[in-house]
Amino acid sequence: MTQNMRKFCNIIICSFLLLWVFHFYQQATAVSYQQQKKYYISRLSFGITPQQIATINTQSLEDYIQAQLNPSSIPESSKLTTQLAKFDTIEQQSLNLFKTFQQYNNQLEENSTATLSLEAKQQLRDKRNQHKSKIIRQARQAHIIRAIASNRQLQEVMTNFWLNHFNVFAAKKIVAFWLADYENDLRDRALGNFRDLLAVTAHHPAMLVYLDNNLNTNPNRIRKQGNAKGINENYARELMELHTLGVDGGYTQQDVTNLARIFTGWGVDIRGNYGDANNFRFFKRLHDPTDKIFLGQTIISSGMAEGEQALDILANHPATARFISYKLAQYFVADTPPKTLVDKLTKTFLASQGNIKTVLETLFHSSEFNDPNYYKAKFKTPFQYLVSIVRASNIKNPELKKIEWMLNQLAMPIFGCEAPNGYQNTESAWLNPDAMLRRVSYATNIARGALSNQQPLDFTTLQTTLGNDLTAQTQQTIADSHPNLKAALILGSPEMMYR
Incomplete structure (x- = not known):
């Protein structure tokens, strides 16, 4: 690092520290109607845009709320449609994506006895791994660009919310091939009925594989595929603890075991012969056919219908x-x-x-x-923060690969949370010294053009979009700073990191 660069970074960090000192001494004050509208936009979306500032007085607050609650009434962005068209895997059938992966595996197995050179085998492995990596990358980048460019912002906010609530992990076995399909299913139901959300996740290969319910079988039967035998309680436990009742929801370990028995046989048809459109299949021969007692109610042996009854009980609890x-x-x-x-x-x-x-x-x-x-009480997650920067900055074609990389560095890769509870949305989870230094660094780099093809961001645009949200102290600090620092100071200000 050159001496000038060190000096630049020191100035930036000192300026940010000063802003944060002022932030923690702010008092709640009454807000104007226009500020209230901006507040609603910041909560019902991933952040306000220059276009919304220009038209903020053309739509009443109530009309905005009702439009966002009814996303089908909002024409979708042509920019988004154009961007999504670049991702050729997200609209392909998940099973076909998986079969392509399996074809590479089959070729490697068939040629494992020296019919192929070591170099040829490595090329096959590389193609197989690149195929899977591309699927994950495109699913992640599609999620990012939807959050940035969709006009149906509340639908995208709620899709992101449900993806954390019903978390799945891309690196778990075959989950990656169903990621885009899983997200689309949640998006379609994001503002609908909770029972429908339970149903689509309970039947989905991404969830069934992630929480091992595809291995959950009647202990008196042996499943040849995978050599699985016996009850697996992972999905049943998380269904109650994380998806429905909560950790203090009044269930017992016996309820966990009995719910797992209810869901025996709920699995994935990876051959595509007998499953539904999402490749869910109920394997009757692997199901525990006995009666069960769940949350005090008797579940009469009825095959797959037992699981539906359990979902009804949980949804209405x-x-x-x-x-x-x-x-x-x-x-x-x-x-x-x-x-x-x-x-x-x-x-x-x-x-x-x-x-x-x-x-x-x-x-x-x-x-x-x-x-x-x-107001401004919620500290943004890394995803919310980076997306709100792009929206406020009016970056036309943001470099999604760099955003994806930044999210990885900020410990929030999309579809990358291994624990079933998903990413937390509380300040304590994300506000720490290391994370703040990274945010300061990324805010500075983005202001200098890191996401906009090395074109520095326009301070005037940021000032028009966000200026009224800044405290007097923040505005004064920015006004007193060097012109090259002003955009970075807005992006790294406390006001920008809260919603």
Whole structure:
């Protein structure tokens, strides 16, 4: 690093530290109607854009909310359509992607006895691995560009929310081949009924393989494929603890075991002969045919219908209503949401039988959501932060590969959370010295053109888009800084890192 570069970095870091000192002494104040609209946009989307600033007075706040709650009423962005067309794997059938991978494996096995040279075998391995890597890369980059460019922002926000709630891990066995399909299924139901979200995840190969339910079999039967034998409780446990009831949801270990028995035989048809459109298959011969007691209710032996009955019980359980309501309030309002808000959402969830759109409508019209004490109270995750930078900066063709790399460095690779609880959306999970230094570094590099083909960002555009959100202290610090630092200081300001 040259002496000038060190000096530049030191100035940047000192300026950022000064901004953060001011931030922690801010008091909640009343907000104007225009500020309220910007606040709603920051929460219902991945961040405000220059275009939204230009048209902010042409649509009422209520019209904006209703449009976002009804995404089919919003014409989709042509920019997004053009970008998505570049990803040739995301619309292909998942099974075909998997079969291509298997063809490489089969060629390697058939030629394992020296009919191929070592170099030829390595070329096959490289092609196989590149095929899988491309599928994961395109699924990740498609998720990024949707968040950046979609006009249906709330739908994308909720898709991201459900992908964390119903987390799957790309590196687990064959999950990668079903990633795009899995995300699309969640997107289609993101504002729909919670029972439908449970159903699509419970039947999906990505979830069944990730949480090992494809290995969950009647202990009295042996499954030849994979040599699996016996009950596997992984999916049953996480279905209750993470997807529905919550860790304090009132279930016992016996409920976990019995739910696992209920889901024996729910697996994946990797040959594509007998499964449904997503390659889910119920293997009757691997199912435990006995009656079960689950959460105090008797489940009469009825094959696959047992699982559907269990999903009904879980979807309609009061503990599920409270758990999902808490997570939504935490995502949109505060890390520790007010109990009054959680109570309101729980009541709506139960009355609407888990209609997510109705629950969100209650949330967005609540006094708690509009409380100035919660404005800018949510610290952005790395994904939210980087996407909001691109949106605010009006970068036309952002370099998605670099965003993907930055997310990896910030410990939030898309589809990269190995633990089933997904990425957390609380400040304590993401606000630490190392992460802040990385954010400062990336904000500086992005301001200098790292995502925009080395074209420095226009400070005037950023000032117009974000200036009114900055405190007087932040605005003064930026005004007193060198012109080359101004864009970076906006992007790295506390106001930019909170929503």
